[in-house]
Amino acid sequence: MTFEILIVIFLLVAAVVLFATEKLSVDLVALMLMAALMLSGIITTREGLSGFCNTATVTVAAMFILSAGLFRTGAVNFAGALLARIGRRSIWLVIVTVMLTVGVLSAFINNTAAVAIFLPVMLGVAREMKVSPSRLLMPLSFASMFGGVCTLIGSSTNILVSSIAERRGQEPLGMFEMLPFGAIIFVSGVVYMLAVGVRLIPERVVGADLAQSFRMDEYLTDILLLDESESIGKPLKDAPLVRELNIAVLEIFRSGERLALPVPETVLQAGDTLRVRCDVEKLRALQEQVGVRLKPGMKWRDADLESEEVLLIEIVVRLNSELDGKTLEDVRFRETYNATVLAIRHRGELMREAFAETRLRAGDALLVEVRRDALNALKNNQNIVIVSEEGLQDFRKSKIVPALLIIGAVVFAAASGLLPIVTAAITGCVLMVLTRCITLDEAYKAIEWRIIFLLAGVLTLGIALEKTGAARLLSDAMISSLGDLGPTAIVSGLFLITMMLTNVMSNNASAALLAPIAIVTAESLDLNPRPFLMAVTFAASLSFMTPIGYQTNTLIYGPGGYKFADFLRVGTPLNIIFWLLATFLIPYFWSF
Numbered sequence: 001m002t003f004e005i006l007i008v009i010f011l012l013v014a015a016v017v018l019f020a021t022e023k024l025s026v027d028l029v030a031l032m033l034m035a036a037l038m039l040s041g042i043i044t045t046r047e048g049l050s051g052f053c054n055t056a057t058v059t060v061a062a063m064f065i066l067s068a069g070l071f072r073t074g075a076v077n078f079a080g081a082l083l084a085r086i087g088r089r090s091i092w093l094v095i096v097t098v099m100l101t102v103g104v105l106s107a108f109i110n111n112t113a114a115v116a117i118f119l120p121v122m123l124g125v126a127r128e129m130k131v132s133p134s135r136l137l138m139p140l141s142f143a144s145m146f147g148g149v150c151t152l153i154g155s156s157t158n159i160l161v162s163s164i165a166e167r168r169g170q171e172p173l174g175m176f177e178m179l180p181f182g183a184i185i186f187v188s189g190v191v192y193m194l195a196v197g198v199r200l201i202p203e204r205v206v207g208a209d210l211a212q213s214f215r216m217d218e219y220l221t222d223i224l225l226l227d228e229s230e231s232i233g234k235p236l237k238d239a240p241l242v243r244e245l246n247i248a249v250l251e252i253f254r255s256g257e258r259l260a261l262p263v264p265e266t267v268l269q270a271g272d273t274l275r276v277r278c279d280v281e282k283l284r285a286l287q288e289q290v291g292v293r294l295k296p297g298m299k300w301r302d303a304d305l306e307s308e309e310v311l312l313i314e315i316v317v318r319l320n321s322e323l324d325g326k327t328l329e330d331v332r333f334r335e336t337y338n339a340t341v342l343a344i345r346h347r348g349e350l351m352r353e354a355f356a357e358t359r360l361r362a363g364d365a366l367l368v369e370v371r372r373d374a375l376n377a378l379k380n381n382q383n384i385v386i387v388s389e390e391g392l393q394d395f396r397k398s399k400i401v402p403a404l405l406i407i408g409a410v411v412f413a414a415a416s417g418l419l420p421i422v423t424a425a426i427t428g429c430v431l432m433v434l435t436r437c438i439t440l441d442e443a444y445k446a447i448e449w450r451i452i453f454l455l456a457g458v459l460t461l462g463i464a465l466e467k468t469g470a471a472r473l474l475s476d477a478m479i480s481s482l483g484d485l486g487p488t489a490i491v492s493g494l495f496l497i498t499m500m501l502t503n504v505m506s507n508n509a510s511a512a513l514l515a516p517i518a519i520v521t522a523e524s525l526d527l528n529p530r531p532f533l534m535a536v537t538f539a540a541s542l543s544f545m546t547p548i549g550y551q552t553n554t555l556i557y558g559p560g561g562y563k564f565a566d567f568l569r570v571g572t573p574l575n576i577i578f579w580l581l582a583t584f585l586i587p588y589f590w591s592f
Contacts, residue, residue, distance in 0.1 A: 004042050004468040008461075011036055012470070012513065015461065019505035022548070025320065026506050027450040030457020037464050047463050051456030055422040056163030060156040060455060061447050062425035066407060067110035068446030069432035071117060073403045074395025091131055095139050095198060098122065099190050102140055103147035107154045107182075108407060111144040112319075115552045119387045123314075123559060132203035137556040138570060139193050142544060144552045146189040149541050150182035151175055152414070152421065157511045159421070160455060161537045164462060164515040170529055173537070175415035180589050181538065185578060192574055200570045214343040214367045219352040222253075222295035225272045229291025237264035241292065246353065250340055250369055251275040251310075260309040261340055261371060277342055278353060310369050312342075313378075313388040316558050319362040319551045320450035321383035328356050337381075338374035343367040348563035363547055365558025382445055387559050399437040406431050451508070458512035465516050475521040487527055487592050491535045492583040494518055498539035499575055503549040511540040531590040535582060542578055544571030 011033055018029045038048040051057060098118060105114045118140055126133040148154035152162060152175045162173035225232065231239035236249055252259040252266065253273040259266065268274075273295070317323045323331060334340055343352045345365040351358060360366075365387070370378060379386060410428040413419040419427070432438050438446070465471040482489045494514065502510040514536045522529035543549030547557040547567050556562070 001473065002468065004040075005470045005473060007040055007042060008037075008464050008468050008470040009473075012461065012465070015458075015509070016501070016505060016513075019509050025324070025450065026509070027320065027453040027457070030454045030460075030509075032457075034457045034460045037460055042464050042468060043460065047467075048460050049456075050463070051459035052452075054163055054456070054459055055166070055420070056156075056160045056459070057452055057455045059159050059163075059422045059425050061452055062422070062429050063153055063156070063159070064110060064447045064451075065429040065432060065438065065443045066410065066425065067113045068442060069429075069438040070109055070403045070407055071113050072396055072438050072442065073399045074397050075400045075403055091129060091135070092194070094125055095136065096190075096194065098136070099139050099143035099146075099193065103143040103150075103186055103190070106144040106147035107150040108411065111148050111155065112551045112555060115141055115144050115555055116385050119316075119385070119555065119559065123387055132561075134201050134203060134560040134562060134566070135198060137560040138201055138562070138566075139198060141550075141552040141556045142189060142193060142197075142571075142574070145541055145543070145550060146186040149185055149538050150179050151411075152178070153411070153425075154178075154182075155507075155541045156451065156455070157507050157540045158537055160459075160508055161511050161515050161533060161540075162421075164459075164512070165519070165529070165533055168466075168516075168519050168529075170519070170533070172421070175411065175421070178534070178537070181534070181582075181585055184581060184585065185538070185542070188577060188581065189574065192577060197570050197574065202566060214345075214350065214352070219277055219343070220250075221276060221278070223274050223276060223292040224295065225268060225270060225274060226291045226293060227270045229268075229270070231268050231291070232270050233267065235265045235267050236262060239268055241268075245278060247274075248277040248340060248342075249274050250277060250342075258309075261334075261338070261369065277340075309371060309373075311372050311375060312367070312369055313375075313386055314559065315366050315368060315378070315384040315386050315388075316555060317360050317362050317364045317366070318383055318385055319554045320448065321362065323360050323383045324362045325359055327359055337368075337370070337378060339368040339370035339378070341366050341368050345558040345561060348561075350561075363554040363557030380445070385555060396437065399435065402435040403432065403437045406435070406437070454506060455508055455512070458506075458509045462512050462516045465513070466520070471516045471520045472524070474517050475524055478517070478521055479524060483525070487525060487531070488583065488587050490521060490525075491531050491586055492579070494521075494532055495535040495539045495582045495586070496579055498536050499542060499579060502540045502543045503545045503571075503575075505549070507540045507543060507550060511536055514540075527592045528590070531586050531592060534586050534590050538578075538582060538586070542575065544574045546571070 015029060015033055018024055019026055034048050034051070037043045038045055102114050102118060119137070122136045122140055123133050126136055149158070152158050152173050158173060158178065166172040229241065231241040236242055241247060242249065249262060251274075252262050253275070254269060254271070328341055341355070343350065343366075344355050344358065345351075346355070346358060347361060347364075378384070406428050410424045413424040414421040429443065433440055433443055478490060478493060482493050498510050498514050501514070515533060518532035518536050519529045522532045543553065545568055547553045547562060547564060553567065
């Protein structure tokens with residue numbers, strides 16, 4: 001073992017720990033790896049920067065744009081409207097339909113985009129049928145992963161592994177090469193969810209309107225400001241009532257007028273009725289002391305909190321967004337978004353007070369009251385996803401046919417070998433902009449740049465693993481452990497290791513780290529690398545045991561009211577089933 005190998009293995013272990021613990025943003029960790037490898041002299045500057053011009057990085061960026069172009073036309077929302085109608089008939093029928101629909105869509109467009117489109121629809125169906133959204137959202141997320149392993153463009157992981165294989169002199173993955181085993185994954189996954197999985201999902205949140213589902217009765221009330229209150233004549237930001245009791249004033253009713261989301265400079269007057277968010281029991285005990293009188297309690301519904309000026313919606317913090325790891329105070333949420341946070345579902349806990357200092361995490365669901373004139377800006381914000389039906393985009397329906405034709409042409413050109421996948425994808429992006437399916441500004445915003453930097457960084461680590469011989473060392477360790485049991489056991493071991501890693505860290509990082517080891521292992525045994533690569537490729541996209549391993553799981557975490565244990569309960573048997581299927585069927589479809 002050389003000094004260079006020791007450095008690379010140390011960086012590999014450090015990267016896995018940082019990716020898994022999320023102490024730092026994944027893209028920052030990837031760039032730190034890149035910088036460390038270049039500074040150490042293990043890789044050259046050219047090699048360090050090669051990840052940015054790698055065909056996988058460029059293709060993934062292009063696929064973000066193609067998916068956004070299809071989304072902006074509203075083509076997928078026809079399926080959503082159909083689901084809404086089906087949902088009125090049978091909960092099981094809607095689960096089957098959404099899994100099949102999203103699974104097929106996810107084979108050709110970005111999984112996160114597909115789930116984001118159907119989230120508001122599923123939440124609306126849950127409210128209408130008075131069932132828990134948790135019963136619908138986990139099948140939605142899992143189906144997107146089932147479909148993503150059926151084609152080359154179904155997941156960025158597939159494109160990444162294809163690029164690594166090509167760089168090592170192997171044939172790139174074909175557009176539908178993964179389909180035979182992918183279809184088995186799809187069918188068996190759907191059957192499991194219908195027969196077992198859905199029944200294992202607890203009903204975390206009862207289908208209701210937002211105010212009721214966030215249980216706001218104990219934390220919203222109307223108070224009358226009495227003549228003796230010390231807060232009279234003072235602006236909101238300085239009023240003792242607000243500062244001492246940590247009250248958020250949502251509205252002020254004054255002389256028949258309604259002041260929605262009042263600014264901090266609003267001066268309070270005697271006789272004002274304030275609609276506030278606070279601990280009602282605490283306020284009731286102190287009402288005489290602070291000079292207020294509580295109005296009679298009521299069962300709050302969305303209509304009570306909405307008006308011509310403000311709207312009640314639910315938003316979710318996106319993975320890798322600027323909000324992840326920040327507090328509401330850090331981002332000056334009310335001023336930046338023209339909205340007030342009423343409650344947060346944070347890592348399975350419902351928080352309705354004292355959350356200003358809570359660090360937001362990807363997947364947190366926020367109940368917010370927003371000005372209607374600020375809703376469009378919120379829709380286009382890349383840090384959040386609006387999961388209320390009011391958050392649906394304004395679509396360019398006249399561009400549906402061009403968008404579908406472009407996507408179809410990209411798939412045909414890549415599948416037939418007429419064009420390399422990267423050329424077909426870039427051409428498709430240009431056509432999306434020229435036909436005005438998507439604007440140039442929307443195209444730039446559609447790219448998840450943190451994923452692009454992550455890919456560039458982990459590809460660099462892959463180069464270092466191969467160049468220093470660290471990949472061969474790790475490969476030899478695997479062969480010495482499993483080699484006596486035959487190549488099928490090694491395929492099974494690669495699948496299991498990748499599957500466990502991808503449940504606690506980025507799926508792309510897992511694939512980038514293990515794909516070089518898979519190739520070197522096959523070369524050491526003088527075997528076809530394909531089955532080993534396929535074990536890594538499939539396992540990296542099948543993350544069901546945690547809400548943090550895959551973006552779609554993170555997206556449904558808050559709106560479904562899930563706890564971490566829910567994913568373990570439902571996802572663990574599913575991962576075991578897929579591991580057993582992979583052990584016996586990958587060598588069948590891709591011979592050694």
